[in-house]
Amino acid sequence: MTAKYERGPYAKGRERREAILKATLDVFSESGYRGASLRAIARELDISPALLQHYFSTREELLMEVVSAWDDENDRRSEGLTFLAHWLVNIKHNTEIPGLIRLYTALAIEATDPDHAARPYFNRRYDNLTSQIVRDIERQKSVGLCPEDIDPKRVARLLIAACEGLQIRWLHSPDFDMYEEFVGLLRDFQLTPPVEEAEIALARALEIPDGEGA
Amino acid sequence: MTAKYERGPYAKGRERREAILKATLDVFSESGYRGASLRAIARELDISPALLQHYFSTREELLMEVVSAWDDENDRRSEGLTFLAHWLVNIKHNTEIPGLIRLYTALAIEATDPDHAARPYFNRRYDNLTSQIVRDIERQKSVGLCPEDIDPKRVARLLIAACEGLQIRWLHSPDFDMYEEFVGLLRDFQLTPPVEEAEIALARALEIPDGEGA
DNA sequence: GTCTATATCGCGATAGAC
DNA sequence: GTCTATCGCGATATAGAC
Missing domain, CATH: 1.10.10.60 (Homeodomain-like)
Known part of the structure; x- marks a missing residue:
């Protein structure tokens, strides 16, 4: 473009x-x-x-568009993968852009204000995330790759919250390994296949570094 | 006082x-x-x-002291309980004070700045929380009330992150039941005893409303 | 459409009088 | 302990030149 x-x-x-x-x-x-x-x-x-x-x-609009551009970039990253694996790859990438994560989080809090311009953006974002996670988990369930008794929506809510909370903690202490913690949580929910999928994708990206030279 | x-x-x-x-x-x-x-x-x-x-x-100092006062008030609430149950009771209470939770969260993000006055406060807070959760889980383990194979520190990190993430989500959509979500997560980690302990304490507080009249 | 200059407002913070 | 005055700064809006 x-x-x-x-x-x-x-x-x-x-x-x-x-x-x-x-x-x-x-x-x-x-x-x-x-x-x-x-x-x-x-x-x-x-x-x-x-x-x-x-x-x-306005300033709000500018900040929102920065975050939104990052969001679009994320959507394009590793497109072939399962959503959960795709998410993991993005979390790994987030590890290298604290400034952007800080911006995202700060904006998320500001948008908590009922009449903030970015409020609908975040609500849409949460809805999209949720439905994609739910679809993914249901697909895994149908193939027998994860237990039948888990509630996809509930897990989605928990994963989204955990992700944001882990980011905050990581911003406070950069040594905190938010990727590993998130992987651990997925394993707790017996969602191991996407973890392995992501690890393979990340390993391959290390072998053939395309954007690494910059 | x-x-x-x-x-x-x-x-x-x-x-x-x-x-x-x-x-x-x-x-x-x-x-x-x-x-x-x-x-x-x-x-x-x-x-x-x-x-x-x-x-x-400074403004920072003022905001910090508001949060810190809320923290102290929380510490005094339902003192006899297990720490995890005590935490649950506080989360339930948080449900009624969105303004304070918003202040807490906003400050937590601002304190992410390396030279923010509230930074040490949050790091101390996270450390205290962690050690109390760990102690609690280890006690439960020793009595055989929760599985031996869970890593207390890891669970502590996850619970803290989840709590903050759930708060953000709840601030965005007030109908979101952060208490119930947190309870669900504790159950996932097979930490049911503190949940029951908290439910009993909360039920009793409803029967004998002491501060409810204000 | 692109850009500069300027004016108004509200902010946090400080100095100094009472 | 309390005030008034003021400083410098950032956000935002508008007028108008190129």
Whole structure:
């Protein structure tokens, strides 16, 4: 998407949009949530704060779009896998981007406010996550790969909550291994197949490092 | 503590301190995190913002002390119980104070910043929680009330993370039953005795409502 | 469409008078 | 212990130049 050779009056604008999203993340990763003011981001890009707001009219909107872009990127990662395995691969990847996880979590809390712009985004996100987990578990059940007596919805709620809680804990102590903890929880629920699937995918990614050279 | 009949030059100051903590929570519950500025809290109390800062020199300090006071109050609640049961009772109670839980969670995220004043507080809190959970599980193990093969530390990490994640989810959708979800997780880990202990304590509290009249 | 300049507001924090 | 005044900063809105 947004090819390098794009022409027309909107090309520059779109490039700038992406540059802004990238800069936001950079500033955020380096200076933390409170440091990532619109002015600081504008400074990083050597543009005026007002121009920034020409592209993203509010700070909330900007932050939301950064998170949403990360979300889309995640969706594209390791597409062939089972959802739970796919999720695990993403959690492993999250381990390398504390700034983004911090942004995500901070936004999730802020969006708790009844009239926050990102509220519907999070509710949609939780719903999507839930239905994908449920579908996955039910598929595993039908093949006899996991016990019949587990409640897919309940497990989904628990997994989502655990994931967010583990992230918070990991942000507090970077040595905390949130990936391993999540794997452990999946094993507790006897959802071992996706774990093995993810481990194979991750091992393969190590052998053939495509984005590793950057 | 802090008796009504206390005398001396510090009495008024201490009363004011408590009034400030209470007002902070009120404003926070009503106007959310971003609405709870020092000015708004001062307005609520009909004092000047500067006076507020005479008692709590920074905003961070003030918020931290509100959370810390809630923590102490929790410690005093249902003291006779096993720690896990005690925790459950507190989670049930949390169900009625969304404003405080929101403050707690928001602060937990902010404290993720390496040089935030509340960082050591949270690390200490996590450590205390962990050791109490571990002690509890080990005691249960020694009496044969829970399976030998579970790793207490690992379960502690998972329970803490789950609790915080469930809170976030509950803040997003108030119908979400974080207490029941947590109970379910404890059952998954075959930690049923504390669940029953808590249910009995909660039922008794319903029969004899002591603080309910306020 | 792209961009700058400017103005207003509310914030946390400090200094100093009473 | 309490106030007023003020500082510097960030968020946001608007007017208008290119």
